[in-house]
Amino acid sequence: MHIYWKVRLLEIRQLRYFMQVCESGSLLKASEVLFISHQALSKSLSLLEKELGAALFYRTPKGMIPTQFGQELLEDSRPILAEWDQLNLKLEESATRHKGKIRLGLSGGLIYFGSKKIWEYFKELHPHTEIEPYEHGYIEGLKCLKAGTLDAVVISDYENTDGFITYSLPSTRRLLIVEKSNPLASKEELEIKDLRNEKFILCINDFAYNKFLRLCQAEGFTPDVRRTSDTVYMYKLCSEDGLCGLCIDSNTSNLVPKYPELRAIPFKDNAFPYPMMLAVRNNYPKPTLIKELVDFLTYSLNSVLY
Amino acid sequence: MHIYWKVRLLEIRQLRYFMQVCESGSLLKASEVLFISHQALSKSLSLLEKELGAALFYRTPKGMIPTQFGQELLEDSRPILAEWDQLNLKLEESATRHKGKIRLGLSGGLIYFGSKKIWEYFKELHPHTEIEPYEHGYIEGLKCLKAGTLDAVVISDYENTDGFITYSLPSTRRLLIVEKSNPLASKEELEIKDLRNEKFILCINDFAYNKFLRLCQAEGFTPDVRRTSDTVYMYKLCSEDGLCGLCIDSNTSNLVPKYPELRAIPFKDNAFPYPMMLAVRNNYPKPTLIKELVDFLTYSLNSVLY
DNA sequence: CCCTCTTACGACTACCGTAACGATA
DNA sequence: TATCGTTACGGTAGTCGTAAGAGGG
Numbered sequence: 001m002h003i004y005w006k007v008r009l010l011e012i013r014q015l016r017y018f019m020q021v022c023e024s025g026s027l028l029k030a031s032e033v034l035f036i037s038h039q040a041l042s043k044s045l046s047l048l049e050k051e052l053g054a055a056l057f058y059r060t061p062k063g064m065i066p067t068q069f070g071q072e073l074l075e076d077s078r079p080i081l082a083e084w085d086q087l088n089l090k091l092e093e094s095a096t097r098h099k100g101k102i103r104l105g106l107s108g109g110l111i112y113f114g115s116k117k118i119w120e121y122f123k124e125l126h127p128h129t130e131i132e133p134y135e136h137g138y139i140e141g142l143k144c145l146k147a148g149t150l151d152a153v154v155i156s157d158y159e160n161t162d163g164f165i166t167y168s169l170p171s172t173r174r175l176l177i178v179e180k181s182n183p184l185a186s187k188e189e190l191e192i193k194d195l196r197n198e199k200f201i202l203c204i205n206d207f208a209y210n211k212f213l214r215l216c217q218a219e220g221f222t223p224d225v226r227r228t229s230d231t232v233y234m235y236k237l238c239s240e241d242g243l244c245g246l247c248i249d250s251n252t253s254n255l256v257p258k259y260p261e262l263r264a265i266p267f268k269d270n271a272f273p274y275p276m277m278l279a280v281r282n283n284y285p286k287p288t289l290i291k292e293l294v295d296f297l298t299y300s301l302n303s304v305l306y
Numbered sequence: 307m308h309i310y311w312k313v314r315l316l317e318i319r320q321l322r323y324f325m326q327v328c329e330s331g332s333l334l335k336a337s338e339v340l341f342i343s344h345q346a347l348s349k350s351l352s353l354l355e356k357e358l359g360a361a362l363f364y365r366t367p368k369g370m371i372p373t374q375f376g377q378e379l380l381e382d383s384r385p386i387l388a389e390w391d392q393l394n395l396k397l398e399e400s401a402t403r404h405k406g407k408i409r410l411g412l413s414g415g416l417i418y419f420g421s422k423k424i425w426e427y428f429k430e431l432h433p434h435t436e437i438e439p440y441e442h443g444y445i446e447g448l449k450c451l452k453a454g455t456l457d458a459v460v461i462s463d464y465e466n467t468d469g470f471i472t473y474s475l476p477s478t479r480r481l482l483i484v485e486k487s488n489p490l491a492s493k494e495e496l497e498i499k500d501l502r503n504e505k506f507i508l509c510i511n512d513f514a515y516n517k518f519l520r521l522c523q524a525e526g527f528t529p530d531v532r533r534t535s536d537t538v539y540m541y542k543l544c545s546e547d548g549l550c551g552l553c554i555d556s557n558t559s560n561l562v563p564k565y566p567e568l569r570a571i572p573f574k575d576n577a578f579p580y581p582m583m584l585a586v587r588n589n590y591p592k593p594t595l596i597k598e599l600v601d602f603l604t605y606s607l608n609s610v611l612y
Numbered sequence: 613c614c615c616t617c618t619t620a621c622g623a624c625t626a627c628c629g630t631a632a633c634g635a636t637a
Numbered sequence: 638t639a640t641c642g643t644t645a646c647g648g649t650a651g652t653c654g655t656a657a658g659a660g661g662g
Contacts, residue, residue, distance in 0.1 A: 010393075010394055010397065011317060011318060011319070012317060012318045013317070013627095026640085026641070026642090027641080027642065028640075028641075028642090036627090036628070036629085037628070037629055037630080038641095038642080039628085039629075039630085039631090039642090039643080039644085040627070040628050040629070042642060042643060042644090043627085043628090043643085043644090044627085046643085052397055052400055052401075053400065053401040053404060053433065054400065054401075054404050054431070054432050054433075054434065054435075054598075055430075055431035055432060058431075058605050059641085059642060059643090060609070060636090060641080060642095061635065061636040061637070061640075061641050061642085062636090062637095062640085062641070063640095063641070063642090064641095064642085065605065067431065067598065067601055067602070067605075068597050068598045068600075068601035068602075069400070069404070069432075069598060071601075073397075076393055076396065077393070079389070080386065080389050080390060080393060083385070083386050083389070084386060087316075087382055087383070087386060088316055090382065091316065091358055091379075094358055094359065094360065094375070095360075098359060098360050098375070124361075125360070125361035125364075125373065126360050126361060126375075127359065127360075128359055128360065129360075291374050292360075292373065292374045292375060294374075295373055295374035295377075296373070299364050299371065299373075303366070319652095332615090332616070332617090333616080333617065334615080334616075334617090342652090342653070342654085343653075343654055343655080344616095344617080345617090345618075345619085345653090345654075345655085345656095346652070346653055346654070348617060348618060348619090349618085349619090349652085349653095350652080352618085365616080365617060365618090366616075366617095366661090367615075367616050367617085367660070367661040367662070368615085368616070368661090368662095369615095369616070370616095370617085613662100614661100614662085615660105615662080616659100616660080616661075616662100617658105617659090617660090618657105618658080618659080618660105619656105619657085619658080619659100620655105620656085620657080620658100621654105621655090621656085621657105622653105622654090622655090622656105623652100623653085623654085623655105624651105624652090624653075624654100625650100625651090625652090625653095626649105626650095626651085626652095627648105627649090627650090627651095628647105628648090628649080628650100629646105629647095629648090629649105630645105630646090630647090631644105631645085631646085632643105632644085632645080632646105633642105633643080633644075633645100634641100634642085634643075634644095635640100635641080635642080635643100636639100636640085636641075636642105637638100637639090637640090637641100
C-alpha cells in the first residue's frame, strides 16, 4: 500500500509564474512570456493563493494588480529568483566547463595508474572530460609538459623549479627492501641512521635521490648508491647481491611477494615518504577539469591506499 | 493536440535532496530525513547528474562522497536553500500574520463604505482577516479609538493631535452645492474668493470646518456658516432657502440628481479637497492587517473614484 | 548478515492544453 | 467585439513506493 503522502511545498515554478504576472500585469501577457496557457497560469496562481491563505492580486478587467501581500511576496521573491537564475546559468555552462581533454603523463613507478579501468571509471563519472594517459620517464614527462605536448604529469617527490602549478596527491610510505639474511630484516621499523653501512640499488627519480642524500647527510654519512630505471633489475640485485632497495606500499602487495628472500620494512614516522603531485602546465585553459582530476585521483588513491 | 513540451528545469526539490545526501553521507540516511524511499532518492540524483552531465558523487560501499563538482554545487546551493527555507518559514507564518480582527469605525459621509459588499469582497480576498465595520459620528469614532473599543477609523480631513498612526487614503474632490438660480451656478469652476457673499449650511466635521475658515480668511473674509450633521437637511436648506452646501464626488452621482434645482460645482485646482485617512490605535498588534486594509481601501476607492 | 546503491515496474497526481464561459468597457 | 479572468475536462509525464538484485565488509 502506498503512503504517497506529500506535503505540498512551494516550488520555484510557482514563484516564477507569480513574479512574471506581477511584471507583465496580466495573465495573458505573462502566459506568453512563460510559454504556457493563461488558463494554466490562472489555476497556478489561484492554487498558490489558496495555499498561502490570502489573495495576491486584485482581479480587474484591465489585469492583475498585486495586493499588499502580493507586493511583499514579490519583494521577498526577487532576490531568490535572481540567485536561482544565476545558479541555473552556471549549471548550463557546466557542460561546457567540463568539456575538454587532459593529456596526462604518468611517470615510472606510477604505472598502476595506467590500468585502463581507472580512466574508464573517470569517463563514466565525467563523460565530457577526456583523459589521454601517457607513460614516460619523469624527465621526459616534464620536458613534454614544458613543451606543451602534455597538459599535466603525475610525478613523485617533485620539487617545482619550473613554475608549474602543482597539486598534492595522497602520499604513501616508502619501504626498504632487504634480504632476509640482512640484520636489518629483523627490525619492524627503520631509522635513516640504521642505513649507514648499507649499499643501495635504487630505482628513484632525481628529486627523491637528492632527498635521500640530504636525509643521510643529516645523519652524518653519504650512502653508497647505484641507480637504475628498471624495477625488476633492482629486485634482482637486492635478492642476488644483497643490496638494499626502496619500494612503496603498493609494491609490497604486488612485487615483493614474488621474491621470497626479500623483506620490505617501513621507516619510523614515515621518515622518507613518497609524496605524489600533479604538475600542470600553467597556461592550461580549464582549471575546472584539473580540479576534478585531482579530486578524482585523491579519492581513488585513498581508496587504493587505505 | 497537446504541445506538452516542457524544458525540464532544475527544481528546488532536487537541490534539497542533493544537499541532504551531502550532509547525511548516504542515501539511506538522507531518505529517512527527507521522508522518501532511498530508491526514489537514488533515481532523483542519477537524473540530476545526467542533466548536469557530470557525476556529483563517488559511490562507495560506505556511502556517497561528493566529487569536486558536487562540492561546488553544494556551496552554490547552500545560500539559496537557506533563503528558500526562510521564505517558506515566513509564508507559513503568513496565515498567522493575517489572522485577526479589525474593529473599524466609519464616520459620517463615508457611509458608502458600509455597503456590505465591499467587506464581503475583502473577506474573499483575506479569509483569515475579519473586518467589523461600525458607523459613528467622527467624534464618537475617535473617542472609541482612544478608549480601545475600535481599532481603526476611516475619517476625512483629520488633523492628528492624538498620536494615532495614520495612513492616507485616496482623496476626492469637494464641490459646492448651489441653487441653479444662484449666479455662481453658471460657473464651471469656483475659487474660494467667489464665496465671499454666500451663506452656508455645511455637513462637515470640525477638521474640515476649521480648514474652510482658514481658506476663507486667507482671502480676507469670514464665511457665514451654519452647521448640521444631517445630509438630507443640508440639501433641503440649499434647495429651499438658497444656502450653499458642500458635497463630494460620490454625492454628485447619488444624492445631487434627486434635487433637480441644485448644481454641484468643483473648486479650481481642487482648492478644498476631501482627504481621507485611516487612523489606527497605536498599540494595535497586527500592522500587517492594517497595511492590507489600507491597500484594499486605496484600491477600492480608486476603482470607485476613477 | 549487515550495510551500501541501483534497476524495474506499477500507481498516483500535478500540471498542462483545449474548450467553453463570465465580466467589463 | 475585444480583452480581461475563471472553470471544466482529459492526457502526459514526473515522482513516488514496493520489490528485487548486486556488491562490499
